[in-house]
Amino acid sequence: MISHPLIIQKINKLADQGYPFNGTIEVTSRCNTFCEYCYIDRKVRDLETSEIKIAIDRLDQAGVCTLLVTGGEPFIRKDILELLSYIFKKNFFEIYIYSNGTLLTKKEIDFLADHAQLINLFRISFFSHIPEIHDQFVGVPGSFHKALHTASSLLSSGVRTGIMVNAISQNLKTIENSREYFNSLGFRVQTGKDKILASSHIKECFAETVSEEFYTTYYKGVSKKMVADLKRQLSKQYEINKESQCLCEGLFGLISIRSDGSITPCLTFRNLWLGNIVTDKRPLQEIYTSSEIYQTLKKIKRSDIQKCKGCTYTNICVVCPGIMHTESGGFSEPSPMFCNNVKALDNVVLSQSS
Amino acid sequence: MFKINPEISIKKIADEIFMYNRQQSLIHSFNETGALILESIQNQLDTEQICQKISSEYEIDAKTAREDTLQFIEILLQQKIIQKAS
Numbered sequence: 001m002i003s004h005p006l007i008i009q010k011i012n013k014l015a016d017q018g019y020p021f022n023g024t025i026e027v028t029s030r031c032n033t034f035c036e037y038c039y040i041d042r043k044v045r046d047l048e049t050s051e052i053k054i055a056i057d058r059l060d061q062a063g064v065c066t067l068l069v070t071g072g073e074p075f076i077r078k079d080i081l082e083l084l085s086y087i088f089k090k091n092f093f094e095i096y097i098y099s100n101g102t103l104l105t106k107k108e109i110d111f112l113a114d115h116a117q118l119i120n121l122f123r124i125s126f127f128s129h130i131p132e133i134h135d136q137f138v139g140v141p142g143s144f145h146k147a148l149h150t151a152s153s154l155l156s157s158g159v160r161t162g163i164m165v166n167a168i169s170q171n172l173k174t175i176e177n178s179r180e181y182f183n184s185l186g187f188r189v190q191t192g193k194d195k196i197l198a199s200s201h202i203k204e205c206f207a208e209t210v211s212e213e214f215y216t217t218y219y220k221g222v223s224k225k226m227v228a229d230l231k232r233q234l235s236k237q238y239e240i241n242k243e244s245q246c247l248c249e250g251l252f253g254l255i256s257i258r259s260d261g262s263i264t265p266c267l268t269f270r271n272l273w274l275g276n277i278v279t280d281k282r283p284l285q286e287i288y289t290s291s292e293i294y295q296t297l298k299k300i301k302r303s304d305i306q307k308c309k310g311c312t313y314t315n316i317c318v319v320c321p322g323i324m325h326t327e328s329g330g331f332s333e334p335s336p337m338f339c340n341n342v343k344a345l346d347n348v349v350l351s352q353s354s
Numbered sequence: 355m356f357k358i359n360p361e362i363s364i365k366k367i368a369d370e371i372f373m374y375n376r377q378q379s380l381i382h383s384f385n386e387t388g389a390l391i392l393e394s395i396q397n398q399l400d401t402e403q404i405c406q407k408i409s410s411e412y413e414i415d416a417k418t419a420r421e422d423t424l425q426f427i428e429i430l431l432q433q434k435i436i437q438k439a440s
Contacts, residue, residue, distance in 0.1 A: 007382075
């Protein structure tokens, strides 16, 4: 992980010249599970093997140092091991893989074990430590046990394996128990609560999960250690917001490739494209620096967001421009997720004594 | 003679050199002079040749170039970025 201020400064300087340091590649839009809040548009076509290799070459040559391989479900692709082999031979410093863990057989697990040193994290999503809740949410019976088998096999093979549990209505009150359960099995566990409500249907179905009440319940359930971590993060965010008006500190060091080769500044931007990594032959640096949208994006400041003017939480709030753009189509209205989250943080976390 | 630790990945982006030590999960970056010394090590130049190169490239006297280069090589060794070639 990059934490040294001097290196971050250098990365930001390069990003300003159009050299993204962190890349994401969605190798497919297809998935074998049916998580209702998923932001991936399954109608988007997948690149052919040779086209993905071109995309990987271009990311490597453009200076991308950390690469996240995700989907859809990456292991739904028949050529996934060929693609991962290709990625492992490139000069990426850090490689992350996100999966639902249900499609890996012994062959895939053995392959990953053979490359364990090159994988910084293999992350599997769970929605609960209770199999019924998980299976019901992903819509495929037996998913929990398959995914847990994969996770355990990878972990025992020496692959750095993590579990992500994202808060939804069905797990809200038991999410800390899920954290403890997966922790007790030896996994690195992350819990999250952010969502990209990419369509009106998802917005309607998941409105409750971005409400102040939802976040209040979420924060009331977190451990004391997590409260201390959150306070540290808020303090850091306060310093960042005091120093800079930039919407997202990391955004300009990012590049994200969708399954059809579309280039977006970050995977959170679901309906903004800068070009196509396969068909657009210009250097990535040029695609970035010549993009009018991208240049506009660079100029937008937190103080430009109309709805945030006069808000008492602007000093600690995080407003993701990608989610904002995906949900509202512009940069004038932050997702209610951010407003409700920061209110809950203030009411629950900041009010607790250390 | 030295060689780059095989656990290290090097990436040149524009004029910057970044190195990643997989064992330590650490990213290093170097300025232009550091990058030149590393490139010289990669090109299997010995210490004397590297000192001469630094001296001529930056038009500094041989003594200063030698002191600075050796000091930097020492740091690279301490950080396990390079190792003695067998």
